[in-house]
Structures are given as structure tokens and as C-alpha cells.
Amino acid sequence: MHHIxxxxxxxxxxxxWVGGFIAIGFLVIPILFSSxxxxxxxxxxxxxxxxxxxxAGVVISSLLMVMASVLVRHELSRYRSMRWILLGMLACAVGAAFILIPWMNSLRDQALYSGLSVRESSYAVLFGRLHGASSILFMIQALLGLALVWRATKNAD
Structure with missing residues (x-):
């Protein structure tokens, strides 16, 4: 009964988590830029x-991986594949949180220190590439998140 x-x-x-993640990325951020x-x-x-x-993605995906492992130990095998999805989401979150975002923030700060926006600075091309990589990572994480929720809400066979 505990596993239910x-x-x-x-x-x-x-x-x-996935709903909030998608709302921020596809609703809040575009509204920010347009407003x-x-x-x-x-x-x-x-x-x-x-x-x-x-x-939050690092923390929550780690927590959900632990929960999925507990459920696998209770012989709920459908959570095995969810651990792989969560591992992919964790990798995306780690890449964003500890590599891309700090690097982009550093470029932005260096440009501001020079009195320029990052788009006007010599870092513009690199920043644009990092932004593109970050967007791709976000899209992958969103798709994995949708797959996770789809599988998590599926009725047990």
C-alpha cells in the first residue's frame, strides 16, 4: 500500500515540476521579453x-530518481524507463545550472563591466551560441519531461 x-x-x-518548467520557458519568458x-x-x-x-531541476530530478528506484524495488518495472528519462533530465539540468548559465552570466557581466550589453560586445557570437545550446537543452528537457509525465500518469497494466 505504501508504494501506491x-x-x-x-x-x-x-x-x-514539468508544468512549471514548461510554463516558465514557453509562457513567462516570452511575456517578459514582449512586455x-x-x-x-x-x-x-x-x-x-x-x-x-x-x-530546482537538479534537486527534483534527483529526488524523483530515488523515488523511482524505490518503486522499482517494489517490482513496479515501468519505473525503470522513467529513471532513464530522469537521468536525461538531470543531465540537462546539470549542464544548464553548472555550465551554460554561469558561462553566459560571466559573458554578460564582462560586457556590462565594459559598459556594453552582451549583444554589443565582442562576446556576442559566443553568447549567441551558448544561448542556442541552452535553448536546445531546454527543449530536450521539456520533451523528456512530457514523456515522464505521460508515463507517470499511465494506468498500470
Missing amino acids: RTQRIFSLISGL LGDRQVAGMVAANLFKVTAY
């Missing part, structure tokens, strides 16, 4: 939102 509660908590956490007149300010706010989302 764990399954429900797993589904609840994964649904809230604020200053793209530099919008970019700085977006960077903070993505940083918090990435750190």
Missing part, C-alpha cells in the same frame, strides 16, 4: 528564472 502513495506523490511532483521595453533587463530576469529552474 509513492506512485501518486511521484506523479504529483513530476506533473507540477518589458528593455531587452537587457528582460534577459537578466530570464537568466535568473532559468537559473532557479535549473537548480
Whole structure:
């Protein structure tokens, strides 16, 4: 009976996490850029939102991996594949939180130190590439998240 509660908590956490993640990336951030007149300010706010989302992703995907492992030990084999999905999501979150976001923030800070926006600086090309890589990582994580929620809410056969 304990594993049924764990399954429900797993589904609840994964649904809230992925829903919030997708809402921030595909709703909040675009609204920020369209509403604020200053793209530099919008970019700085977006960077903070993505940083918090990435750190939360590291913590939540790790927690869900532990929960999935407990459920696998209770012979719920459908959670085996969910661990692989979560591992992919964890890799994306780690890459964003500890590599791409700090690197992009560093470039932004160096440009601001020179009195320029990052788009006006000599770092613009590199920043654009990192932004593209970050966007791809976010899309992969969003797709993996949708797959996770889909599998987590599937009725047991």
C-alpha cells in the first residue's frame, strides 16, 4: 500500500515540476521579453528564472530518481524507463545550472563591466551560441519531461 502513495506523490511532483518548467520557458519568458521595453533587463530576469529552474531541476530530478528506484524495488518495472528519462533530465539540468548559465552570466557581466550589453560586445557570437545550446537543452528537457509525465500518469497494466 505504501508504494501506491509513492506512485501518486511521484506523479504529483513530476506533473507540477514539468508544468512549471514548461510554463516558465514557453509562457513567462516570452511575456517578459514582449512586455518589458528593455531587452537587457528582460534577459537578466530570464537568466535568473532559468537559473532557479535549473537548480530546482537538479534537486527534483534527483529526488524523483530515488523515488523511482524505490518503486522499482517494489517490482513496479515501468519505473525503470522513467529513471532513464530522469537521468536525461538531470543531465540537462546539470549542464544548464553548472555550465551554460554561469558561462553566459560571466559573458554578460564582462560586457556590462565594459559598459556594453552582451549583444554589443565582442562576446556576442559566443553568447549567441551558448544561448542556442541552452535553448536546445531546454527543449530536450521539456520533451523528456512530457514523456515522464505521460508515463507517470499511465494506468498500470
